[in-house]
Amino acid sequence: MGKEEQELANRPDNTAFTQQRLPAWQPMLSAGIVIPGFVLIGLAFIGIGVALFITSRSIQVLEFDYTGVEQNSPCFNCTGQKVLNCVCNLDFSIDRPFTGTVFFYYGLSNYFQNFRKYSVSKDDSQLYGDITYFKSPSVTCSPYDYDSNNQPIVPCGSIANSMFNDTFKLNNINGSKVDLVPLDGKGIAWWTDYNIKYRNPSITPLKNAFNNTVKPIFWSKPAYELDTTDPANNGFINQDFLVWMRRAALPNFRKLYRRIDKGLPIGNYSLAISYNYPVLSFNGRKKVVFSNVSWMGGKNEFLGIAYLVIGSMCVFMSIVMLIVYAKFKFPEED
């Protein structure tokens, strides 16, 4: 009796799970499902691709490289060494009016904001407004954490130090009249950056929070004077600063500078550039871009073309599979 009990105790479980008898659905990749599925996907993709391509075609983009490498470029005079506060004028004309909001970007080439040492070189606690880190910046910021007199730099790090400081003014030339086109700089950075991630220290006036610290070496103005006209745009929550601090993914990138809300009518324009930012030492390029946007963002032909290609490949593949099935499978079945 005991031996039997022992044998029964050793018996494995007889449940559906342990005996692998669970009820299951056993699908199969058969022709009846795959071929119609491919056709559907292909047609849907082609439709989306056409819509994207057409939308992208209707977006206007104007791009000007103003680095000043060539002799005849307007900013050539500014490229020399020891030329300070140089202003160059870029003249252009618009044939087709830009309707809707026009976005004004500055673009850089061969600029590796995604370089690892560069991209870790900031102190998030400082930028969150924590005063204790004003006195002792994080060691990741080095060599831009203390200056030659051993004073802490605020904001520290090479991302902040290398902030883009060219400024632009756009003039609409109407015969002899020169109108300044209004540029709107509000809300160009991420809302969460502006409101949550970056905070000014809670000391008023802001200038006092920066006692016993120095501005970054490359900057001409300290952080609390980035925009003296608007206190909501000063300090660490300056919109241009936030846009710069969001590191770009690839070496050729664009960053939003301003918005032109009323569009750009036909006419002649002159862009006055304060050329401050040196890029020639590393073969970089600077450019300005005017673009309007649609529901799919800026001008990007890749997405439309890719959808069209994949969609047509799906349809083509379904035809191939249909031929294969018709030739080799169907005659056998009743």
Next chain:
Amino acid sequence: MRPTQEDSISGNYKEIFLEICRNCSAVLCCRMAPLQKAQIVKLIKASKEHPITLAIGDGANDVSMILEAHVGIGIMGKEGRQAVRNSDYAIPKFKHLKKMLLVHGHYYYIRISELVQYFFYKNVCFIFPQFLYQFFCGFSQQPLYDTAYLTLYNISFTSLPILLYSLIEQHINMDILKKDPSLYRDIAKNSLLRWPIFLYWTILGVYDAIVMFFGAYFLFDNTTFTSNGQLMTTNTQMMFGNWTFGTLVFTVLVFTVTFKLVLDTHYWTWINHFVIWGSLIFFVVFSLLWGGIIWPFLNYQRMYYVFMQMLSSGPAWLSIILLITASLLPDVVKKVIWRALWPTTTERIQNADKLYKGQLSEFTPLASLHAPSKAGSHRRGSGNERNVPNPRRLWLKRDKRSRTIRSPKEERDNEVRMMKKAAAAVMMRRMALK
């Protein structure tokens, strides 16, 4: 063959003996000492094709043979537990060998080969975009994905589905496997872990990685790829940074490798659904939580709100869908075309099972399952040809009389005999009527 003599004369006899044995389908050796049994196994192991050997026994004199063979099976018999203690697997009765080999052995091989191949594949897909990114970040070892994603990819996001697959997957019904031993030939000679299959998986992984990375690259390069930002404030187009780029690639990656497993799974229990869709949901929920809070223990807040920003952009959604489809397309096409042109025996059985909707049992005649294909004059994994005419017309009835497995030649002879009998009966009836 005496165990002690190893001189050239008995060596010569070994060669002849091996040659004779290889030409027989069964060899009977009687009155063997334990050491001689082991020597026979060793002899077969050392033969030209280096086959995998299996030894089964129940007594203490079988122990050396069990230890020598690649797979040793002990039977818990009346002669004690010596064989069981020294074996790799132990079964209570000899008849259990059939299910163990044909069903469980087959299942385990399918599961483990898929596990190995899939693991390499998903890690190739994971790391290759990171490698490609180095060409575009000045070779500075900048990671493409955030640290949390790097850590949790293999632990949380993609581990459970394949784990469950390797525990539960059944590519064919158990009864069919027991009924048709020739299916075992599909996996003979380690066929699913050989170089061609491994190269296929690796190339698929590289292709997927290139599609994912460069798909995202062309969207980000020198364009104004932005979010629409309409959820938070109006009229803003917020620029994407490098962590958004990496998160986009990572999202496509996780969904692609999981859907690849979805395409490979043939046996969907409720646990499969739970684990697969649960892993994907977990990834999304984790990303939302990771980027939704300023975590105090983190030095960097680089992922803050990145995932949500990415999801608020129409083009990002469109590109995710596009890249997932483009990655999975070749594999689906290959599966369908290969299944039509060069089906393995396994696949034919799966087709037949689908046709008969699971009414196939251990007792359905063999011939009804092996419909030949016009295109495939060679079948992967198995050797012989079968020219059975369209069997569906003849063999839909269960053969209740036969409870043994017959070889196809026997089945054909049986058919011919029965047809001759029927024809003779008809002739006799006609003659009687006249």
